[in-house]
Amino acid sequence: MGANTVDIDLDDPRFRIRPYQQMVASCTGALITSIIVTPLDVVKIRLQTQQKAMSSNKCFLYCNGLMDHLCPCLDGKSPPWMQANGKFTGTLDAITKISRSEGVLSLWSGLSPTLVLAVPATIVYFVSYEQLRLFFKDTYNDRYNKGGKNSAQPFWIPVLAGSTARIWAASLVSPLELIRTKMQSQKQSYTEIGQALKTVIRYNGISGLWMGLGSTLLRDVPFSAIYWLNYETIKQYFWGTQRTFTFNLAAGAVAGSIAALLTIPFDVVKTHRQIEMGEKKIYSEQPARSGSTYSTIRLIYGQNGIRGLFAGLTPRLVKVAPACAIMIATFEHGKRFFQAYNANQMLELKT
Template identity: 85%
Template sequence: MSNNLDDIDLDDPRFRIRPYQQMVASCTGALITSLFVTPLDVVKIRLQTQQKAMLSNKCFLYCNGLMDHLCPCLDEKSPPWMRANGKFNGTLDALTKISRTEGVLSLWSGLSPTLILAIPATIVYFVSYEQLRLFFKDTYNSRINSGTNHSVQPFWIPMLAGGTARIWAASLVSPLELIRTKMQSQKLSYIEIGQALKTVVKYSGFSGLWMGLGSTLLRDVPFSAIYWLNYETIKQQFRGTQQTFTFNLAAGAVAGSIAALVTIPFDVVKTHRQIEMGEKEIYSEKPGRSSDTLSIIRRIYSQNGIRGLFTGLTPRLVKVAPACAIMIATFEHGKRFFQAYNAKQILQLENDIQYFKDKY
């Protein structure tokens, strides 16, 4: 057996990293990514919200990069940040105006409390993806009698694993995000969280805890499937080369950009549905459901044309590319670190066993 760790297959069942090690790797990536891309996500959401706010002056959607927060307007004309900043004319203009009028730190406002939800969601997503991918891969290889060859991975495996992992992760945190939004909009304390839950369940049933999940999945499931398909394909195409941290950065950026471009209309719809749901949460005694996805698409298209469905494309691409790059590169680096650690331990154990066999 070779003692060179660079020659070891990451997916070798003996050396695969444990779920808790995957959790550590994904958690580190989530922290670094969140700090970097938060300002870009703020700009993307505000550009999309600006379009919606011009049509409905009841509430606006503010995002610090990890979670969306719905807030009521101070008057009937426009959201506070629109009155303070004026109309945004692009990504750079938005970054400049927000920094000048609200302070640079406002681009990271609310980061700490929202990490409480964002990091668990990221951990669940990445760990689920890895476990599902390896399960599907092992099952496939065992059925085709490939023996000890663990490198065969059809294109549908990362797509299926990515989409399934996203459904599970999004569904798990959806009720928490809904309550988080309600607390922000109505200034509820943590003591009142139980009453907030009762209110939603009373008027919408238990399914009301997952309001808005459909539009979220409509965007995130295709994104995840397309992203992991492209990323794993790039890795396989360059399988013979050393996949360094820089390589993973580039592969993640390319895969993320393609997925973001294809799914940007769903991102716009998600923003509009969250705002409509927030208007009912803020201005109605009875929480209600927002319009269906098809109706929103038709309304956006009739009012703003095809460009309306691609509002915020530039900041989304500028944000998603580095976000995917940093997250996957950090995650892969963490996987490599733990895989090398596991392999070192196992190889040492095997060498010790062989030593005692030869001696006795």
């Protein structure tokens, strides 16, 4: 009995974890993911900046596994760290030079804005997904399966729950993202947030606080739907397998890789639009909206053809797979911990 209790159904209503426990589990996962993935992404940022600093582009975009960051390269000048370290020849060379000249902790630069903004968004996303999934699953089984022991979960449940949770989380964070981009680029203090908000609203109205949300949802909603569909499918396929941390790690990596592969065109469009919009927000006193998604697709296709819509596939897979794996494995481990805690609490009440 003791050996089997580890693998009892996480959706069992008797031991189902509470929303606040889901919040703790997702927060832990977001913290661990950002801490592990950030050093790898810092190196990628530096390598990417080397190319951007040589061109006329003023902005470049990077992601640390949890959120996107938009960074300016002012006046086409090389940043101080590039002048100090020289040109990086590869990942290992970048890690060595950065650690030697700037200190090991510099590999975690950019972690603060991620923790301030991405962690709450991640908590909202995962808790919303879990609550919606369980609600849809319970409703379905009460109507069609009469709440049987091996309750069913149709494929559309993770698709709908994942898509809805992503829309909610992205919409919640979008206004903060706009202000954060402006603050980071111009080193504004927190006392200037109100003025920045007034500037955006003056030229674009209240809806201006959600500039860029459409392109974000264009990428993130399909990704979320495909990711959760694949992840839940893998879990159901290996129903009798012990759900170890390694199993969840592998399932998350596979599900994330498939979702990243199928949504890479959306990611390319989103990157182009965010950089375009970011330059208008950063370098203009009158924040203006970027072009439409359709015009961006036509531009990319006209310049590079179909291959242009699939640019950056390998770096995206390298980034997304470990981030998804770490996040979901940590989240599931936290859920199992609280499930065992709830089960023990119930046993103590009965004795």
